Structures are given as structure tokens and as C-alpha cells.
Amino acid sequence: MKDIENELEKSYEFMGDGEVSTDELIAWDNAKTYMEEKKTLELEVTGVVNKGVVADLEGLRAFIPASKLSLSRVDDLNEYLGKTVRVRVVTCDKENQKLVLSAREILREERDDERKKKIDAVEVGSVMTGKVDTIKEYGAFVDLGDGLSGLVHVSQIANKRVKHPADELKEGQEVTVKVTEKKNGKLSLSMKALLEPGNGDEEPREKIVLPKSENIGTSLGSILKNIKIG
Numbered sequence: 001m002k003d004i005e006n007e008l009e010k011s012y013e014f015m016g017d018g019e020v021s022t023d024e025l026i027a028w029d030n031a032k033t034y035m036e037e038k039k040t041l042e043l044e045v046t047g048v049v050n051k052g053v054v055a056d057l058e059g060l061r062a063f064i065p066a067s068k069l070s071l072s073r074v075d076d077l078n079e080y081l082g083k084t085v086r087v088r089v090v091t092c093d094k095e096n097q098k099l100v101l102s103a104r105e106i107l108r109e110e111r112d113d114e115r116k117k118k119i120d121a122v123e124v125g126s127v128m129t130g131k132v133d134t135i136k137e138y139g140a141f142v143d144l145g146d147g148l149s150g151l152v153h154v155s156q157i158a159n160k161r162v163k164h165p166a167d168e169l170k171e172g173q174e175v176t177v178k179v180t181e182k183k184n185g186k187l188s189l190s191m192k193a194l195l196e197p198g199n200g201d202e203e204p205r206e207k208i209v210l211p212k213s214e215n216i217g218t219s220l221g222s223i224l225k226n227i228k229i230g
Helices: 002-011 022-037 104-121 213-225
Strands: 041-049 052-057 060-065 084-093 098-102 127-136 139-145 148-153 174-183 186-190
Touching (some): 022 060, 041 060, 052 084, 084 104, 148 174
Antiparallel strands (some): 041 084, 139 148
């Protein structure tokens, strides 16, 4: 054990006026391992600093940026003071004494897992009601509530040809849609699938009138009459 501690001390370039203890050297190596393994740590927030908070990691002062504390904007960092947060090491620079933690990756993974479970519970063919969230050139994203959303492709808005989704829809509009596909954690929706054919939305088609059967026979007789067989 003593040999290992000596090697750690030799490999470390001391910075500043004071020497670094063996415990601190070991803590830095542990922090590096935690980062490589993407280990989730539960640490208490011990202070609030400019643009973030700090926590103690085995005696090391670690920084958690405000942008890495939550999936949404954090307005009051003091609300985290004294609380335990689940974080991962994202930067471990022993030479420059930089140790940065983040909770964002953990929260994002949990959000995505929860969303996947909700999508898996949705049946293809089910009819749902939601509100148009955003409109793009290729379609409209519909908020179905409970963290679910899906895309209505421009071709699935109406029976007629739609040049741009904004011609038929507006943000905030309530719509009824049918789930047509689940793929790669995404929902494909259709409004067109719920429309009755021939409801006036279809583009006009050229009307073709077929002759009556007796007229067809008469015309054929006229043609054969002029043919001579010798």
C-alpha cells in the first residue's frame, strides 16, 4: 500500500504553495475512475458560487454549473444548498485542479426512459387528442400530454394536397389524430386517416363517362361493316 501511495505522489505535479496529501491524490484517481465508468454519485451541495454550486467529493471541491443541475433553467441556486444531488463526473483535470460534475445526463436518461415506457404503452391505431405545438415545413408536432408528442407529416393532414402545414393548422390548435406508427421512440400521427373519403376535401377529379353497352356494340358493327373479306 505504501508503494502505491509513493507512486501516486511521484506522478502528481504539485501546484500552488502547499503540498497535496496522499488522500487527495487517491481521491483524484477515484474521480477519474468514476468519470470513465459514468458512475452516479450522491453528493450534498455545500455552497453556492458564481454560475453554479459546489459539492464535496471525497475531500475534493467539485463544481456543478447551473446549466448542469437541471433539464430546465435554474433561477435560484440557493434552493439546492444542503440538498443531495445525483451527479456524474464530466471533467477530471488533476493538474489544473478542475473537477466538474453534472446531473443533467442522469436526468435526461431518466426522462428518455420514462418517455419510452409511455410510447410503448400507446397502441398503433389508437385515436388521441392533442394540441399543435410547433409547425415545420414537413409537418406539425402535436403535444399529446403526459410528456408525449408526435409528428403529423404534411401528407397526413388532409385528403387534399397541402403545400405547407401552416395553411391548415396553427400553433395551439386542438386536433384529433390517429397513431399510425411507432419507430425509434417516435410516434407518427395522422389526421387524414380519420377523414371520411368524399367529404369535400378531396381534389376534384376529371369525370369519365363510359358509353352504354349497346352503343359499344353499334360502333363495333359499323367498323366491321366497312371491312371486306375476300
